[in-house]
Amino acid sequence: MGENGIGKSTLLRTLSKVQKPLSGTIFIHQKNIEKITEKALSKQVSLVLTARLPESQLTVYELIALGRQPYTNWIDKLSPVDIEKIATAIRQTEIEHLINNRFYELSDGQLQRVLIARALAQDTEMIILDEPTAHLDMHQTLKIFSLLKKLVATTQKTIIISSHEVNLAIQLADEIILLTPNTLLTGTPKKLMETNAFDTLFPKELVNFNKTLQQFVIIKS
Amino acid sequence: MEKTKYTKQFLILSVLLIILFFLNISFGSVSIPFKAIFNSIFGGNITKESWETIVIHFRVPKAIIAVLVGSGLSICGLLMQTLFKNPLAGPFVLGISSGASLGVALLILGSSLFGGFFLTNTVSNWSLPMAASFGAILVLSAVITAANKVRNTMSILIIGLMFGSLTAAVISVLTYFSEATQIQQYLFWSFGSLGNLSWSEITVFAIIYSIGLIGTLFVIKPLNSFLLGEDYAKSLGINVKRSRHIILLITSILTGVITAFSGPIAFIGLAVPHIARMLFSSSNHKILLPAVAIIGALVLLICDSIAQLPTSEFTLPINAITSLFGAPIVIWLLVRKKKIFV
Known part of the structure; x- marks a missing residue:
């Protein structure tokens, strides 16, 4: 998850080798994805x-x-x-x-x-x-x-x-990767909530993460 | 499931093809009874020897060429439309036709400009196809070199079109400096022609055509995956870049040899894939490829039969007929069906 333009699609396209990594390497079962042929990868x-x-x-x-x-x-x-x-x-x-x-x-x-x-x-x-x-x-x-x-x-x-679908993801996902401009946070939804990770997802002026409701709410001025 | 569904269509089309093949042979400026035609092909008794010569050396070769050219151009059209995901693409979008035209223009029109560079002013049977192939290969390799530098298939399409404009401009300049007789000679080539090919030329034609055709069998799988877009194709383990190159190569070989021998024949390559998709309402290349080949052969046989104007002494330019009769049919089909597909 992450705001528009943060690079979610880019990350997924890189993971699936549709596009080349901007930096770094990807491993599937300890094997560098660059070394896996397209044919073999298509079975994984x-x-x-x-x-x-x-x-x-x-x-x-x-x-x-x-x-x-x-x-x-x-x-x-x-x-x-x-x-x-x-x-x-x-x-x-x-x-x-x-x-x-x-x-x-x-x-x-x-x-x-x-x-x-x-x-x-x-x-x-x-x-x-x-x-x-x-x-x-x-x-x-x-x-x-x-x-x-x-x-x-x-x-x-x-x-x-x-x-x-932040609210749905929090309820259903086993693990969430949060992409923010500066860092990348991962963990179970529960753990991320405990560490107030969701507060970093959007600018604070408009929306706020409500821990008791377990969802984002609009701040009414 | 898919086979039984389309058997009927294929059967009807094949029978039509055979009928039209013989009908095409029976048309011409000299009227020959059908029985004599049958006998001269299958070796029976013929009352007049000249009939046999006409049938064996003129009409049968022409009908065979019509089948090869019609199916070949249509297959190229299908390949290009799927590759570029563009229903307007045809075999000539890559600048192949303009390249061939440039070659022929240089040979015919350029002979006055460059004088001694070409040994004679007379154009022999083989020099035209040679010049056309040379021009086609030249422009095409320029297009492919440029295409290698861009990732986007749409850019390749535009680059092809640009090369087309460039060569057309060069031809205009050549025409401007040429004499009327040479312009006329060039114009006649650009009308397209299925006739006047000897059996040895047909053999060369057929061999190159078969190589291209066998090649297309190997790209059926990538072509089908391209229907989902290149990203999906890649995730299905298809080597997109290599497949694209093979498809471009096959198209250039087929279109190159066809243009070399029969001139730039318009319309067929663009329209036949659409007709096939409508008749079979499928996008699966396993069905479309044979369908397009048969329909392409059929359409060109029909066009050639019309061009002969039964019992008339004149033969109209085949290029005019394909567009004159074909374009309205396609417009009608599209208006009726309203939706077009790649």
Whole structure:
């Protein structure tokens, strides 16, 4: 978490090797990410990005099936294992009724579930999501967050998200990384609250973190 | 699931292709009965020897070229549209056509300027394709060198267009200093032509075409991943930079050889991918690639048959026909469907 422009997306894009690090090195299982081939990394880390997909006529099923590309042969033929993994991903995200639709017909909330299903089909230990609820209303936001929470519990995957939903993150996240202009604070939501870390998140004039309510409140002048 | 869904369309298109191939052969300034055409191809008895010569040495080569050029340009169009995520992209956006035009312009128009540099003023069968290929490779390597310095695919598109303008300007200057007969000769090349190719030229054409076609099979997977954008493609383990280079290379080989032998044929490469997407309502390249190839061949065979104007002595320039009949069809399709896709 962090304010706009602090570098959340940059951090996630760097972690997933979509862009080169500005400085420093990243290790996955003690292995330098620069030394891991794109092919090998694609079996360890999958992505859900905020940017709109280019317009095309892909069906939901085809879109999810693209998640199997790291495993398919040169002509991209789906094996029985691939088909099984895709079916599991569809089941886990509860989008069975959508699979024959074109993806442009979906609502933002449905599309987000489909993109998560695609990442699940990629069968990686780690899923990185950049602001998965950016375009969603409160109900859809809650649905996505509870889906992610459920996935962490049932699949034992590491799910890293960037989000502006501070209040939800405090309730649901196992661990929070706070990006502030000067430092980086990490810990469980509880620990961060105890150390008053959330006070550093936004300028103090307008919002304030209320410990008893466990959320940010607007300061009324 | 996906195979059975599209079998019907593919079957109909293939049958249409075969019918049109033979229909195309039966059209021409000399009217030849269909039976004689069939016999001359499959080695039966022919009443007139001249018929056999016309069919074997003129009409069949032309129909084959139409199939190769139509499918080749359409495949290039599809590759470019997916790579650039731009429905307006076509095989010629990279400056390939302008490069080829520059080569031909230098050969035909430049001969008066540079005098002795070119040995003769007469343009032989092989010098045109050579000049066109040379020009295409020259401009294309300039574009690719520039493209290597930019990361953004959209910039490559614009760089290609800029090189196109540059070469067009050079050609204008050349034209200004040229004589009427040479300008006319250049103009005729730019009309495009499917005919007048010998069997040996067709063999060369077909070999290079096949190399390009085999190459496209290997980029189906990256192409499909590009449908999600380059970031996703990368996260799916696709080597984006290498795939982009292979796609550019295939397009230049195919477009280069096509332009070299038949001139810059407009419209097909841009429009056929759209027609294919509408007929198949799919963006999956495993379906689109064969669809685009068949439809491209079909469209050019139809255009060439129209250009022949059955039983007339005249042959209209193929470039005019492709645009004249094709553009309204695409406009109509788009207005009806309202939504276009990459």
